[in-house]
Amino acid sequence: MIVAADGEATGLPAAVRTPTRRFEARRKAILASAVEELNRKGLRGMTLGEVAARLDLVPTGVIYYFRNKEELAAACFLQAIARYEALIAAGLAERTARGRISAFVGAFFAFRRACAAGEAETIAVFNDVRALNSAAVNGPYEAMFRRTRELLGDAGGAPLPRLHRNARTHLLLSEVFWAVAWLKDFELADYPRAAARMTAILCDGLAARDEPWPRRRPLDLTHADDPSAETSSELFLRAATELINAQGYHGASVERISSRLKVSKGAFYHHNETKDELVMACFQRAFDIMWRAIRAAEAAGGSALEVLVSLSAALVEYQLCGAAPLLRTSAITTVPEALQPELMAKFDRISHRFAAIISDGIGDGSIRPIDVNVAAQMITAMINAAAELHDFAPGLTPQAAADHYVRPFFQGLLAPAD
Template identity: 40%
Template sequence: MSVVAEAESAPSAVKPRSKARFQRKREAVLDAATDLINQHGARGTTLLEVARAVGLNTTSVTYYFRKKEQLAAAVFERSLERLHDMVRDAAAADTPQQRVRAFVWQHFALRTAVIRGEARPLASLSDVRTLDPELRTPLEKRYQAVFRDVRTLFGEWRDPDHKALLTARAHMLLEVVFWLPVWLSRFAINDFERVADRLQDILEHGLATGDRRWAPRRLGDQALRDELPPMDPGQENFLRVATRLINESGYRGASVARIVDELNVTKGSFYHHLDAKDDLVLQCFRTSYKRIAVIQWWAHREGRDEWDRLTSAIAALLDLQFSGEWPLTRTTAIHALPPELRREVVERSDRTALRFSGTLIDGGREGSLRLVDPVIASQLIMSTFNSAYDLRSWASSLPRETAIRLYASTLVDGLFDDRSLSLAE
């Protein structure tokens, strides 16, 4: 049963023509809500804004969806249905490579149609976690079904280790297509086919040259702390807990009350360190990008060549994400920020990607890394380690070194090379 079946009960007794009109208007409401959720997040979207976008008043919108949460759930449900259809279409291809290529190309085609005003985008699914359990749980089950079908694009798993690797590949591939609209806007539509080919080249063959072996340097927790500038212990505690709650439950879930309750302190102590909740989210992002920069420069300083530097940075970032104690802030939280603060976060993200681009260019020149498009590859690196926190349960079932190696292999070896399974710890 649909998670919004209750909201659809209104037209059950009307005539077919009226029912068709109801469905058209309902779709228009969903279209408008999708655009607003992608811009402002589910929390920042109001029924009043949706009503204005479709030329209705708020009371009229509640005829289609009685509550804002029901509307958000319907938006996510429709996007999951569309995403699942894309997976099923791709599954008809003969080989794993062809299936992945077909799946990725559908997202390029969708972006083309969206830009031309011929289709609606998929909703960002990250805010599903902000919904109440009765709406969130069915959507999470639907996403799990989509995920399993994406995993089967790579074929059947042979044993538990191979299943773990295919799980990492499915997660990475989904993050690639979810992150695609963020950076694809930098390219002209006429370049999309070329960009898709270069993206597919990285997905198929990875970043490593044929003779390179996974052997990154390790940066422990204490070593990372030693590399970072000193921070007030009280503020550090707030940022650590807030980042984890934002990643797990979204902006709404990371309430000031929940943060101070977990730390067993007063609300006054929160506002002693931070002015407001928006300031908290911004500081979480600033601290995350500072930690990434420190890891990048540590890897640059210690590495023998660009392959060593890149793999050491990736391993350190994945270790940070899989530990779960103080992860990096998920970029999906950016929707919670006002536009003027959002720009700063985007600029910091771009600078981080540029550093990876420099590593890729230098590595290609010296021969330690494959010659790939550095702009595209750097965005794949960003999306892969940023989303790794969501796989911490998967990682906890494996030795940490194995989890890091298998997940990193999606980048360094590509999505179809099983060499990471044969590497000894």
Template identity: 40%
Template sequence: MSSMDDGRIGGAATARYARKKETILAAATAILNRQGVRGMTLADVAAQVGLNTTSVTYYYRKKDDLAAACFMRGLERFEAMVEEAAAQASPADRIVKFLDLYLELHRNVRLGQATPLTSFAEVKALKEPLRGSVVEAFNNLFRRVRGFFDDPSLAHLDKRQRNARAHLLMEQVFWSGRWLRRYDVEDYGRVRDRMGDILLNGLPAAGRNWAPQALPDPTPTSLDGLEWRETFLVAATRLINQRGYRGASVEEISAALNVTKGSFYHHHDDKDALVAECFERTFTVTRRSQLDARDLDADCWTQLVSTAAGLTSYQLSEHGPLLRASSLGALPEPLRGDMADGYMRGWQRFASIISDGIADGSIRPIDPSIAAHMINSMLNAAASLPIWVPGLERDEAAELFARPLLTGVLG
């Protein structure tokens, strides 16, 4: 056999190896997105691609190796989009191009022409040193997105403000994957235009300013003498937000709450019941804030900024944060559907306030549905804002994070 034949055989084997590796990554990403790091198994991935578990370990020795590879591949895809967007001439052009590239990729995934996009919700569930490597890559991506705002026209923005805006923009893109399925892919161009318009120009009609009014504390009050339950749910929410639904075990939750595992099960049938109660508490806080804002003797723009500012600040309060929506995907049906309906009711209430504001002239004509999704995304992301803005005080959060979304990220 000639050396040329050897090269062809070697090249074919390398190509087959690469194709199989991509197939495994695609299957693993879909399972990872549904079940999280702890819920994904090599056996599940192997079954999905028609291999046995031993064959998968030829490519990835351990489950965490495969999960980390899924995260890194996802970051590589975002890095390519960010690099192309960063080449645009102005901050506004960079933001719109980033949205355009993401929506085009999401469209191709929906059409089966591209592999699933990776959710980064469970990066913290990885073990070290893999977690550190993925987090470092994510931080590098974050710095590239922050570079969108490096421009002489934005000299008025300091590093903290650019950090907050970069976090806001990235979370708008990540979160949109949760609601884009409600749109046909033929509508994605319109979605891009509406999202870009809101990010760049905000929601207020001419002459309206950022002047949120203080609202009552929306923390649920105990009617049955069980004041400890609020403390219990806040602590559980914080741990689940930090570790993810599957990353936070009953043992860890019990330890964080300073109760025994037996005591935990005395109060909750299982972890799903606890998570459902944490979600219900989140819905109650959101609903109370929205209704209190709606009762203000003020136009709908003022009502909107008041509840958005209040809930953003609440995330950093002693009663915060609210439970992140990323835990929804790991819940079993029909519980997942019930909790998703709870989120949708909050979204609908924001959309209604915006619609009424367009009618009363205090909010300019924008898409209420998309704007409400974007406000939900901002509130969801506010819980992790202190990671990107170290030393952040509660009374700074609304100005730093809610105001840019509602009035425009370049202002």
């Protein structure tokens, strides 16, 4: 016989006993603490000890509810997926693709506003969801992607081919995920305004109405002094970038980087004084390549739209070629907090240049009147999210990415497939 929490006998086995309110409250508090740690330090940086310390518990107090860190992280991600499923459902209640996108984005911004106001529990960001490599999470996460794909149903006036729809769905989700980074610059009262500005760009793009799609301009993004980029320092940068993109800052240990290159830890420290120095060099490499693309596109001339399309297409293709992708902007959240302000400032400078080019485009008529600051952040997100495009649009070649991914960004998710 089982005795319930209220003292009454039950015939239920212990395994299916209804959790008490105290149990659920403590479990909820542990999840909230874990989300904070996960969002600050990434999967590899989160520890059960720090999750427990936030609640004045000992680590065994957390293990009573979650057997290990991986199970706790999985619960955080599943909680976030459930929240997104609710946001997607709000979008799917609308009849048109424009209405669905608008309702989804509006629901997301309303939720983020409630979080910022302390009226709702924040959720885990998905930066490290792949690093967890959990079948229990991957299945629901992929199902969430498929549900998001339904929002685009009749985009372009006709059903989109599968590869087009997958690429656009990845673009839509990536823009929503990255919005968390720039929403901090808005007053809470302006969140609905920001949602409307972002929705307008998602649906209708940046290009002025009837503006012809620019001819592709190849850009050289290699090092001027090292075209082959096969030096030892570059190889360390590539290996660290790939690991950080996949597993976050803490997952890219000195041991893993050295193992990937088949060298000793001694060889690592021969080329790099510290891991932090290498990580900062990885980010600097990404900044240098982005600036190289901006300057090469501007030097080629043409309208502001031509400049933006050329640099975006070149960077997205660079991401997909597989040789050396750029470090994802989302990786910033996993590096030590002391390093984050400098990195965010450098990303902001690139976004400011994008905003300036957009302003030039509004002036020359190639870009329609839009919120230049929101659009600039969205360009940054689009370029960086291309590093994961292969996962969500398998079979998409680097050469086809301009039509399937870059073009819908500039002409809008509602534009017909070319």
